[in-house]
Every structure is written in C-alpha cells, then in structure tokens.
Amino acid sequence: xxxxxxxxxLGIVGCLAILPAATSAGELQSLRGxxxxxxxxxxxxxxxxxxxxxxxxxxxxxxxxLIPHKIDGYIxxxxxxxxLSCHSWANYKSAGATKISPTHFIDxxxxxxxxxxxxxYFCTQCxxxxxxxxxxxxxxxxxxxxxx
Amino acid sequence: xxxxxxxxxxxxxxxxxxxxxxxxxxxxxIGGIAFLTxxxxxxxxTAQESFCISCHEMRENVYLExxxxxxxxxxxxxxxxxxxxHLARDLAPKLARKIVAVRELFHKVKGTIDTREKFLDxxxxxxxxxxGEMKANDSRECRSxxxxxxxxxxxxxxxxMQQHIxxxxxxxxxxxxxxxxxxxxxxxxxxxxxxxxxxxI
Numbered sequence: 371x372x373x374x375x376x377x378x379x380l381g382i383v384g385c386l387a388i389l390p391a392a393t394s395a396g397e398l399q400s401l402r403g404x405x406x407x408x409x410x411x412x413x414x415x416x417x418x419x420x421x422x423x424x425x426x427x428x429x430x431x432x433x434x435x436l437i438p439h440k441i442d443g444y445i446x447x448x449x450x451x452x453x454l455s456c457h458s459w460a461n462y463k464s465a466g467a468t469k470i471s472p473t474h475f476i477d478x479x480x481x482x483x484x485x486x487x488x489x490x491y492f493c494t495q496c497x498x499x500x501x502x503x504x505x506x507x508x509x510x511x512x513x514x515x516x517x518x
Numbered sequence: 519x520x521x522x523x524x525x526x527x528x529x530x531x532x533x534x535x536x537x538x539x540x541x542x543x544x545x546x547x548i549g550g551i552a553f554l555t556x557x558x559x560x561x562x563x564t565a566q567e568s569f570c571i572s573c574h575e576m577r578e579n580v581y582l583e584x585x586x587x588x589x590x591x592x593x594x595x596x597x598x599x600x601x602x603x604h605l606a607r608d609l610a611p612k613l614a615r616k617i618v619a620v621r622e623l624f625h626k627v628k629g630t631i632d633t634r635e636k637f638l639d640x641x642x643x644x645x646x647x648x649x650g651e652m653k654a655n656d657s658r659e660c661r662s663x664x665x666x667x668x669x670x671x672x673x674x675x676x677x678x679m680q681q682h683i684x685x686x687x688x689x690x691x692x693x694x695x696x697x698x699x700x701x702x703x704x705x706x707x708x709x710x711x712x713x714x715x716x717x718x719i
Binding site for chain 2: 421422423424439440442443445447448449450451452454455458459460461464465466485486488491
C-alpha cells in the first residue's frame with residue numbers, strides 16, 4: 371500500500387486536471403455569454419429614455435408607480451434626495467408632482483414616523499424609468515381587470 | 519530720505535529736456551500695450567480650467583464631480599468650464615472676483631480644505647456663499663449662455679415648461695432651483711429638510 375501511495379496521489383491530481391476541461395466543454399454558459407473571464411463584458415445597449423409624460427397606469431395592484439420622466443443626473447445620496455425636491459409632502463404642491471405614499475412613513479416595525487422611513491429613501495430601488503424596448507422575456511402578462 | 523523723495527517727485531513733475539514729446543508718447547504707448555497685454559493675458563490664464571485644477575482641492579473634489587454632469591459632457595458637445603459659471607464676463611466684476619480670490623490663496627496656504635474630510639466639513643458654507651452670489655446677481659453667469667429671452671418653453675419637456683413658467687411668475691432666479699447641477703450637494707438638511715434622510719416631511 372505504502373509503495374502505491376505516490377501513484378494514487380498522481381491519479382487524483384490527474385483527475386482534477388481533467389475535470390475543469392470537461393465542464394467547460396459542456397453546455398454551461400454564464401449570463402455574460404461565451405466570453406472568457408478575462409475579456410471585457412459586452413457593452414450594454416444604449417437605450418433612449420421616454421421623454422416626460424403623464425403618470426403611467428399601474429399594471430398590478432402592488433406595483434410601485436413607474437417614473438414617467440427622465441432622471442439623468444438625479445442624485446440620491448446621504449446629503450440629499452433629488453426626487454424629494456418635488457415629491458416630498460412639503461414640495462409636491464408647488465412642483466405639481468405626485469406626493470410620496472403614506473406607506474413610506476412606516477418603518478420595518480410598523481411604527482409611523484414623522485419623516486420618510488430610511489428603508490424607503492432610495493426611490494429607484496422600486497421606482498424605475500421607462501425606455502421603449504422589447505421585453506427581455508416574451509410573456510402574455512395582462513393587468514387585472516380592476517385596474518385596467 | 520524725505521528730501522530724496524522730494525527730489526524725485528520734482529524731477530518727475532518738471533518737463534523733460536532730453537526727450538521729445540513724440541518719444542515720450544511712443545514709450546508710453548508701447549509700454550501701455552505691453553502692460554495691457556500682460557495683464558489681460560494673466561487674467562485669461564488664471565481663468566483656464568487647467569489653472570483652477572492645478573490645486574488638488576479643486577481637482578479632487580469639485581472637478582471630479584463636475585466631470586459626471588451635463589456641463590462637462592452632453593449631446594451637443596458644448597462645454598462650460600469653471601470660469602464660465604464662476605467668473606463674470608465683464609471686466610469690473612471679473613476684477614472684483616480676482617481680488618476676492620486672495621481669500622482662496624490664504625486658505626490654500628492655511629490648508630483649510632486640504633483633505634476630503636475638511637472639504638466636506640466646509641462644503642455647506644462654501645456652497646451657500648456661491649448660491650448667495652448667484653442669487654444676488656440674478657444668476658448672471660448662467661444667463662450668459664442660458665438667456666431667458668432665447669428660451670422656447672414650448673420646446674421644453676412638460677415638467678420643465680411648468681417649472682419655468684412658475685419661476686417667472688414667482689420672480690425666481692436660476693440658482694433657486696438649479697442647485698447641485700455641476701457638483702454634488704452639501705448636507706441639505708437646513709436648506710430643504712423634506713428632501714434628506716431622516717428630515718421632516
């Protein structure tokens with residue numbers, strides 16, 4: 371047994387060396403496509419955002435309302451939230467904007483706050499801008515009749 | 519000392535016996551051109567972006583932020599550099615600003631904002647000062663490119679049109695709304711508490 375140990379170890383190393391090659395030869399493909407890890411990703415398609423429009427109807431009851439305007443250069447950081455300069459309760463009337471929902475003043479423990487809940491501060495986590503592009507996945511989604 | 523001073527003064531006041539009037543006028547004329555060329559050249563040189571960002575305080579803070587904004591890069595390729603927004607076109611206010619710039623030299627030597635942390639600490643003070651200047655001169659530097667008389671509201675987006683009409687009605691100036699368009703904003707909790715995290719509604 372002792373005599374065969376080096377040969378045995380060599381066998382294991384040999385198998386390990388073959389394994390990755392076998393995997394890459396298969397159908398497995400990452401989201402980046404068939405690109406080498408060291409090569410740069412494909413540049414994302416440049417899409418034109420839809421110019422300002424009236425508020426967009428919701429497609430399902432719990433849908434966060436979509437952003438019906440461009441938000442290029444709107445910065446949301448620790449110091450300031452550009453969205454709130456129009457959509458906060460203090461500013462929405464003079465700006466003619468939609469005010470943020472009262473649900474945004476409730477923290478994770480259900481307590482009502484006098485200010486926007488920190489978990490709701492980063493608007494673009496849920497609310498997104500719109501571009502006129504084909505859906506990534508073909509689908510037959512229809513809004514529920516109630517909000518049609 | 520006072521007698522020598524008086525002697526020189528007397529000499530300066532008495533007419534020249536050696537040079538003709540034409541020579542003196544010629545020297546004055548050429549000297550004047552040389553001085554003006556140098557002076558205006560200096561004014562121009564110190565209004566260049568390369569001059570502004572020769573200090574790391576500018577290069578590593580406001581300049582980096584500005585590079586992500588439409589005043590640096592946009593669809594039509596017209597760029598506004600530092601002086602276009604922060605230095606008057608006319609000579610008198612331009613010279614006034616150049617004199618005020620001595621303050622900046624003092625703080626450069628003192629190192630008031632020589633680290634990012636110190637810069638952020640002073641950011642609200644500095645930004646408030648610039649907003650105040652722009653408010654006081656009715657956003658003069660903005661208007662040297664964005665002339666309200668040349669602005670066709672009908673060609674603007676729905677929101678822009680509404681806001682500009684409101685601005686005219688309420689006699690607002692550009693900077694009243696367009697803050698932080700070329701640099702990041704300071705902590706705005708005192709300016710608009712409804713638009714900061716943890717601020718009031």
